[in-house]
Amino acid sequence: MFNNLFSVIIEHFRSPRIFLLGVIFGFGLCVIFGMKLAHDGYYGAFERVQGPYQIDNHFLLSASQISKVIRSGCDTENVLVLIGGSSIMNGVGQPIRYLWSKKLKENLGDGYCVYNLAGPAGALNGFASTTMDILGAEYKEVFLVSDMSEGVVHYPPDGVMSQKHYFWDAYYKNMLSTDLMNYVSEKKALFQGNRKKLSESARNDLEKIELSMLLDGLFYYNDLWTYIDYNYFTSYYTQNAGAWQWTPRKIWPDYDFEVDFEVLKSLTHYTQPVDSEAFKATLSKYSNLSAYYDDSSGGEEVSSRYLSKLARQIEDNYLTRVSSNIILAYIGVSPYYFDHMAEDVQKGYEDIYKSKAELFESYGYSVVRPRFEAEDFIDPFHLNTLGGWKLADEVADRILTLDND
Amino acid sequence: MIFTTFWFLVFMFGFLGLYYLAGYFAVKIRLRMLLIAVASVAFYHHFTGDAGILLIVTLGCLTYFAGRIKNSILINLVIFCVALSLVFYKYTLFIFSSLAELFPALSSIPASEWSPVVAPLAISFFVFEFIHYLVDVKDGNKPISSPLEFLIFASFFPTLVAGPIKRFEHFIPSLKHGVANAKLISLDTQVGFLRVIVGFCKKFVSDMLTLYVAGTVPIFASYALIDRWLIFAAIAFKIYLDFSAYSDMAIGFSRMMGVKIQENFNWPYLARNIKEFWRRWHISLSSWIRDYLYIKMGGNRVSPLRHGFNLILVFVICGLWHGAAWNYVLWGAYHGVGLVFHQYFETFILNLKGKSFVLDFKQRNRKFSSFLGAINWGVSWVITMVFVWAGWLLFFYPVDQSISMFKALFHV
C-alpha cells in the first residue's frame, strides 16, 4: 500500500544534486556548531560528576567541556586539585551541601580550586587524570586525589570502561600533552596485549569507543548533541531518569537528596547485622584478599607474586611519572564490618593495605589513611558526611604540606 | 546490530567511495562486481572468522555446481545437504537437549563436546537462499552462469546478516543494473540514504523501547492497567521497529549501490486478519515459506483437515527458524492455529455453502453496511493486533510468564 512512504515521496522530487547539497549543508552546519560548542563550552559549574552525567545514563562528558569549566572557574595562579577515583571519592552518600570535596576546598582556602571528577566505578586513571594532563602545564600546580581501592592502577591511561571516552576525546582533539601522546604510542603493544585477554564484547566496546571518538574528533557530534541534552531535552530514554525523563539534564537532581544534618546522621547503616561469611565472600571478590590467601607461604604474608605484579603495573602507569603530585586515600572497610571479620581476614586486609601503601610510597605517591569510626560510613565501603569531612581534613593537610615543600 | 557499529559505517562508506570511484573506469561493471564480492567476503570474515567462511564457501560451491549441472537427483541431494547443515549447526544442541529431557539416560553424554556451540552468522538466511535457488533451477529457471555473480548472490553483505531473503531471479538483473548505472549523484543514492537514516531512527526508538521493556516487564503486574497495555504495545513495536530498521538499512545501503532489494515489511500492524499480517510481516520469509514449504505440501488444494495440519506444521517450522528453542516452536504453532482458525472461519462461516452471506447482507442493507464496515474494520484490526502482540509474549518470555502477563492485561 504505502510502504516506505518517504521513499515514494522523495522519488517524485528528482533532484539528487540538491538533496545531496542539503545533506552536506545540514551535516556541515552541525559540525560547525559542534566545533563551536567544543571550543566555547556549554557545561555549567558542578560540585561533582553526578549520575545524570555518566555514560550509562547515556551522557558523554567531554574533555573539552570539563577543561573549559575549570579554565573559566579557576585562575591559573591557583593550585588545582582534581579528585578522581571511585564512588567513594565522588561522595556517594553525601548530599551536595555537605560534600567532602566542598569541605576540602574550605580547608585549603584561597589559592586552591577543587574539582570532583570521581565517578561510580572509577579508578585512579580516568576523568581526573586526563584532565590533570590537559591542564597540567597551565596551572601553577596540579594535585590529583584518588582512593587506593583495588584495581586503581590496573588500567591504561584511559581508565575504566565508563570513563574511556573522555581520554579518547582529548586524544583525538589534540588536547593531551606530547609526553602522554608519546607514551600511548610507546605502550601500544602492551595495551593491545592486555586487550587480547578481554572478552570479545569488551574488546568490541573498546574498539567502538576509540573509533567513535576518532570520528568525533572530525565531526564533533558529541559536543553538539550533549549540549542539546544538557540545555533543552534528553533524547534518550533513561531508566534511572524517573520523573525527569526527556527533560534537560541540567535540571536532573543529584542522587543524594538534600537532608538536614541531623537526619543525615540518623540515616547511616552501620548497625545493620553482618553475615560474616557472606561479607568475606564480598571482600574476596572486590579486594584482593585472594592474593593473601593463595600465597604459597601459607597465608603468613602477602604473596610476592601479587606484589611484583602490582609493582609492574605501577611502573607501567603513566601517572607514576607525576606521582609526587598524587595523593592516594586509603578508605578501607567500615570498622563495624571490620570487627565482624574473622581474625585471619582482618590480618590479611591490614597486611595488604600496608604492603600496597609501602609500594606506592616507594614510587613517590603520597598515601593518607584517616582513622574512621563505624559511624563514618553509610554502608561497608562508602563514607557519609562525617567520614567525608575526616577525609577532607587529612587530604587538605597533605596537600598543604606537599605544596609548601 | 552490525549495521549500527562504527566499524560497519567506516567499512560501508569506504566501500561506497571506492564503488562510486570505480564508475569512472571503462571496466566499471567487472570492477564493481569484484569490489562487492571482496567486500562481502571481508565483511563476513570480520564477523565469523575462517570457520564461517569455509562453510558458506563449501555450501555455495555445492549449490553453484548442482545448479550448473542441473541434474535433479544431484540438486535434491544438495538441498538435503544444505538443509542438513542448517539443522546441524543450529538445532543439534536443541534436539539433543530436548531428547535428553525425554530420555534422561542421554544426559550423561555431554552434548556440548560434539555439537557446535554457535551457529555461523546468518546461516538461516543463506541456507534459505540456496534452497530457493536450487528448487527454482530444478523447476526450470535458468541458473546463474557466472561464478562471480553467484558469489555475490550468496554473500551480498547488506542482506547477508538479517535479510531480506533474496530471490535470484530478481536480484541478479537488479545487481547488473546497479553496477552499470550507480552514481554518487543519483536518485538511487538519494532514496537509499534517506532509507538508511529512516532505519537508524527506527533503531533508536526500538533501543529505547527495549530499555523501557527491560525495566518494566519484571514488575509488569504492579503497573496500572493502562501502563500494562502500553508495555504490551512497546514489546510489539520494539521487535517491529528493530527488525524493519534492519531491513530498511539493508535496502537503503543496497539502493545506494544501485541495487533494488525486495521489501520486507508493509505496515504489518495495520493488518486486519492474521493472513494479511503474514503478507505484511517479514515478507521475504513468509513468501519463501509459502513457495517452498506450503505450496510444495499441496497448498490449498488438499482436504480442509490436511490443509489445517499443513498450515500448523509450516508455521512450527517458521517458528523454529527464528531460533532453536521451544518458545519459538510454540510461537509458530500459535500463529499456525490462528491461521487455521482464520481459514476455517472464512471458508465455513462467512461463506456458507459457497454463498457469501456477508455480500448478501451488504446488498440488502446498503445504508447500514458502511457503518457496519467501519465497525468490522476496527474490531478485526483490534482482534488481529491483540492476537499478534500476545504472540510476541510467547516469542520473548517463558510460557507461564507470557500467560500471566496476558491475563494481567484484562484484570485490574
Place this chain on the structure above:
Amino acid sequence: MKNYLTKYFAKAISGLILFVLGSFVGVLAHYSLHRLSLSIEPFIYVSF
C-alpha cells in the same frame, strides 16, 4: 510568460523542499553518529 513563471516557481519550490529535507537528513545523520557512541552495553558497577 505566465506558464514559464509557474514552471519556474514549481521547480524552485520542489528544489527548496528537497534541500530542506536533505538538510534534515544531514542533521539526523549527525545525531545518529552521536547515538551510536552511546549504545555501549551497560556495565556492572564495581565501585571499590
